[in-house]
Amino acid sequence: MSYSAPSWRCLLYSNGVVKLAGRFQGCLDENRPKVQNVKPGREPQRAFEDYFQTVYGERWPTLRAALLRPPRKVTLQNPFGPPHQDYALDEASLLPVKHLAAQPGQSVADFCASPGGKTLASIFALHGQALWFCSDLSPLRLGRLRAVFFDCLPEHILHQVQIRKGDASRWGQTYPREFDRVLVDAPCSGERHLMASPQELERWSLKGSRRLSVRQHALLCSGLDSLRPGGRLVYSTCSISPLENDGVVDKLFKSRAGQFQVIPVHDQLGEATRHGWVALPDTCACGPIYFSVLAKPE
Ligand SMILES: C[S@@+](CC[C@H](N)C(=O)[O-])C[C@H]1O[C@@H](n2cnc3c(N)ncnc32)[C@H](O)[C@@H]1O
Numbered sequence: 001m002s003y004s005a006p007s008w009r010c011l012l013y014s015n016g017v018v019k020l021a022g023r024f025q026g027c028l029d030e031n032r033p034k035v036q037n038v039k040p041g042r043e044p045q046r047a048f049e050d051y052f053q054t055v056y057g058e059r060w061p062t063l064r065a066a067l068l069r070p071p072r073k074v075t076l077q078n079p080f081g082p083p084h085q086d087y088a089l090d091e092a093s094l095l096p097v098k099h100l101a102a103q104p105g106q107s108v109a110d111f112c113a114s115p116g117g118k119t120l121a122s123i124f125a126l127h128g129q130a131l132w133f134c135s136d137l138s139p140l141r142l143g144r145l146r147a148v149f150f151d152c153l154p155e156h157i158l159h160q161v162q163i164r165k166g167d168a169s170r171w172g173q174t175y176p177r178e179f180d181r182v183l184v185d186a187p188c189s190g191e192r193h194l195m196a197s198p199q200e201l202e203r204w205s206l207k208g209s210r211r212l213s214v215r216q217h218a219l220l221c222s223g224l225d226s227l228r229p230g231g232r233l234v235y236s237t238c239s240i241s242p243l244e245n246d247g248v249v250d251k252l253f254k255s256r257a258g259q260f261q262v263i264p265v266h267d268q269l270g271e272a273t274r275h276g277w278v279a280l281p282d283t284c285a286c287g288p289i290y291f292s293v294l295a296k297p298e
Contacts, residue, residue, distance in 0.1 A: 045201055063280060066280070066281035066285070069281065071287060072091050073090055076124050077123050080152075081103045085272060087152055092270070093118060093121070094121055095267060095269065097276065099293050100234045107181070110132065110134045113136050113145055114134075115141060116145035128241050135168050137168070168223075172226045173225065176225055184222075189204065190239065192238065209241050216248045217255070220235050221255065224256060224296065226295070227296045232293065233293075235248065236290060237289075238289055239290060240278075240280065246292070247275065249294075260295065262293070265293055267293070273290065276290060277292075
């Protein structure tokens with residue numbers, strides 16, 4: 001094992017694998033009417049329906065019904081054994097972790113980490129043989145992450161996980177070119193959750209989604225700045241809104257042209273988008289999860 005600055009970086013080895021199952025589903029239709037042309041109804045619920053009907057066209061009623069059903073979950077077997085607990089999560093949540101492709105000995109940052117499912121999947125897959133940096137803005141949600149990690153990880157592995165509260169849109173300045181892998185699992189509209197609650201759905205607006213996309217872009221820029229040359233970043237959301245998904249990568253192309261490349265994705269579960277991949281519940285019975293994989297040139 002060899003150490004170098006900063007002190008929590010080290011070289012290790014791995015034998016962990018995350019197994020995924022599913023089917024390839026084809027591409028999203030790029031020819032649908034442009035979102036900007038939508039004239040929302042007066043009521044938020046109506047505006048929500050109008051917007052996604054415009055985005056998904058004939059697919060929307062089926063997708064809508066699927067979003068109201070619980071997603072298929074997988075249970076990750078704990079490689080550290082009892083008394084450490086297994087962890088169940090939406091199967092599609094494993095996709096961003098799988099395509100982050102963290103290697104043994106690397107430094108792996110999860111900028112928006114709570115409640116910790118994706119970092120945990122990464123730690124399990126590498127049998128703890130890397131170093132993780134987890135941050136979140138919300139102290140309450142970080143408390144949940146800590147509880148999950150204490151239930152699932154032995155003490156010697158907990159030492160390899162740094163947990164930090166703060167605004168991750170600043171980490172690019174605080175930790176420039178620091179990490180081999182960065183996951184930006186951004187806060188998003190989370191339409192599945194909105195649809196489960198009429199009160200939440202009342203708060204939805206296209207303007208709100210656009211505002212979120214500005215925050216998401218700031219987080220993504222910060223992630224790119226904190227990535228080492230040659231490193232890989234995964235931007236992900238659980239949104240079905242193109243504004244918060246490919247639209248945010250579009251913004252990055254405008255603000256950071258030449259500083260990154262999009263790595264094409266293929267997986268058995270989900271379908272291609274312009275800049276990445278999405279698993280939607282009408283075809284996958286899990287998700288929604290969108291992600292785009294970016295590389296920083298050497
Ligand atoms: C989609 S959830 C993350 C889920 C998590 N990656 C997992 O797999 O369990 C988004 C998280 O981002 C956090 N968040 C929102 N704004 C943030 C910011 N500016 N900096 C860091 N975290 C933020 C939220 O508190 C929330 O916990």
